[in-house]
Amino acid sequence: MVKRGINEQIAVAELSHLTANPYFKASNNMMQLFRKLESMLEVRHQISQLSPNSSYIERRSRISKEEFLAKYYATNTPVVITNMMTKWQALSLWTPEYFKTHYGDANVEIQDNRNSDAQYEINKGRHKRVLKLSEYVDMVVNGGDTNDYYMVASNRNFQRDKIKNLLDDINFYPDFLDSSNTKGQIKLWFGPGGTITPVHHDQTNLISAQVYGRKLWRIISPDQTPFLYNYQTVFSKVDLENPDYYRYPLFKKVKIIEVILEPGEMIFIPIGWWHQVKSLNVSISLSLMNFIFPNYYKYQNPSIQ
Numbered sequence: 001m002v003k004r005g006i007n008e009q010i011a012v013a014e015l016s017h018l019t020a021n022p023y024f025k026a027s028n029n030m031m032q033l034f035r036k037l038e039s040m041l042e043v044r045h046q047i048s049q050l051s052p053n054s055s056y057i058e059r060r061s062r063i064s065k066e067e068f069l070a071k072y073y074a075t076n077t078p079v080v081i082t083n084m085m086t087k088w089q090a091l092s093l094w095t096p097e098y099f100k101t102h103y104g105d106a107n108v109e110i111q112d113n114r115n116s117d118a119q120y121e122i123n124k125g126r127h128k129r130v131l132k133l134s135e136y137v138d139m140v141v142n143g144g145d146t147n148d149y150y151m152v153a154s155n156r157n158f159q160r161d162k163i164k165n166l167l168d169d170i171n172f173y174p175d176f177l178d179s180s181n182t183k184g185q186i187k188l189w190f191g192p193g194g195t196i197t198p199v200h201h202d203q204t205n206l207i208s209a210q211v212y213g214r215k216l217w218r219i220i221s222p223d224q225t226p227f228l229y230n231y232q233t234v235f236s237k238v239d240l241e242n243p244d245y246y247r248y249p250l251f252k253k254v255k256i257i258e259v260i261l262e263p264g265e266m267i268f269i270p271i272g273w274w275h276q277v278k279s280l281n282v283s284i285s286l287s288l289m290n291f292i293f294p295n296y297y298k299y300q301n302p303s304i305q
Contacts, residue, residue, distance in 0.1 A: 038226040045223035049255075057219065057259050057267070065175035068268075073205065073293055076270040078219060085209060085264045090169040094211050094284050096137045099190070104134030106162040109155040115148045121198055122232055124154055133163075136190075140282055145194030152197070153187035153287050163188070170286070176207075178290045185290035193281040199228065199236035201274045203299050206289045208269065210261040213283030217259040222272035227253045231304040240276045261285075271297060 001011040018024055048054055059080040063072075072079045085091055112129040114120040120127055129149075139149060157163045167186065172179035193213070201222065208215075218240050220228070227250040229237040238244070238251050245252055260280070261267055269275060289295060 041223045041226060045221060048221065048223060055255075055257065057257055068176065069293060072268055073270070073291070076222075076272065078270055078273055079268050080259060080261070081207075081266040081268065082264070084173065084266060085171075085211075087171045088169065088209075088211070090166070090211050091264055093169055094166075096141050096190075096282060096284075100134045100137040103162055103166070104132065104137065106133045106160060107131070108133045108136060108151060108157050108160070108163065110136055110149055110151045111154075112149045114150065115146075119232075121200070122235055124152070140190070140192045143192055146192055147194050147196050150191035150195040151189060152191075153189060155188065157188050158186055159183070170209075172290075174292070176291060177288060178292050181290040185288065187287040189283065189285045189287065191279060191283060193279050193283070195279045195283070196241065197275075197277040199238055199240055199274055199276045200234045201272050202269065203234065203271065203297060204289050204295050205271050205291060205293075206269050206287050207266050208261070208277075209266045209286045209288060210263055211284045211286065212263055213285075214263070214280040215261045215283055215285065216278045216280055217261060217267060218276045218278075219257045219259065219269070220254055220274035222274065224254050224274070225272075227251055228274060231302055233301045233303065234299070236274065241278075 001014070002008050057078050057080055059082060061081075061083045063079070063081060063084075068079075071077065107130050109128060109130050111120065111124060111127040113127055117123055117127070136149075136151065143149075151157070158167065166188070167182065199218075199220070229248050229251070231237060238248050240256070243251055259267065
């Protein structure tokens with residue numbers, strides 16, 4: 001304060017007044033508690049880096065219920081699972097052309113005009129649009145790579161009478177998933193190459209199943225949450241496509257694991273793991289949250305304006 005030209009006596013008096021304020025004392029105590037939590041996360045992250053597996057996501061060909069629960073679900077550990085979608089008719093049927101031919105007259109909900117809003121996910125309610133699936137397929141197929149429109153998880157398309165018949169083309173694994181619990185627990189993603197779901201974490205465990213096309217997943221451990229500038233709900237302020245280290249210098253500490261998901265592959269994303277997903281070409285995928293294991297949790301999410 002003195003260096004900025006404020007009289008020293010006035011500066012001392014102001015600081016004395018501030019530190020004696022009960023609101024300041026309470027906030028200072030809370031800050032100490034938050035710093036303790038942050039330091040515990042930082043220590044966990046440092047320890048985890050001692051593992052030779054810390055820089056990649058393990059890939060497994062089929063996993064038993066017991067091993068999946070013990071090694072991945074219960075330990076909050078992501079994994080890519082292969083050869084578990086081989087009996088899905090969707091793998092051979094689902095293409096943009098198939099959607100248009102068999103479900104083209106169905107109404108679907110998408111996000112539109114996303115390029116006009118840097119916070120298109122936080123403001124997703126403003127970008128809702130309902131149109132015929134045939135019209136949307138034409139947009140996807142003919143529009144080239146773009147992030148301007150996307151059928152994202154917040155849609156309720158599987159609750160629409162005609163679209164929900166697509167669920168007949170997938171097989172639920174009773175060792176993992178509850179086929180009687182599908183309402184609101186399975187989400188359809190469909191869009192062009194170039195679509196981006198910005199950095200966020202989910203509030204449940206989920207499996208993402210890649211049916212058509214390829215996606216690049218950038219994944220960050222929840223131990224690194226203090227470096228992710230999480231001011232609004234489950235989203236980070238950082239854009240992984242073009243991180244601004246001047247505005248978000250702590251992000252330099254973040255270690256990102258990259259995974260490309262191919263058709264027929266699944267990735268298990270445990271609750272709290274941060275991820276940004278980019279479609280490398282036209283892509284169709286599913287998010288499945290209907291595990292037979294407990295999958296309901298509460299988060300105290302920030303809302304800092």
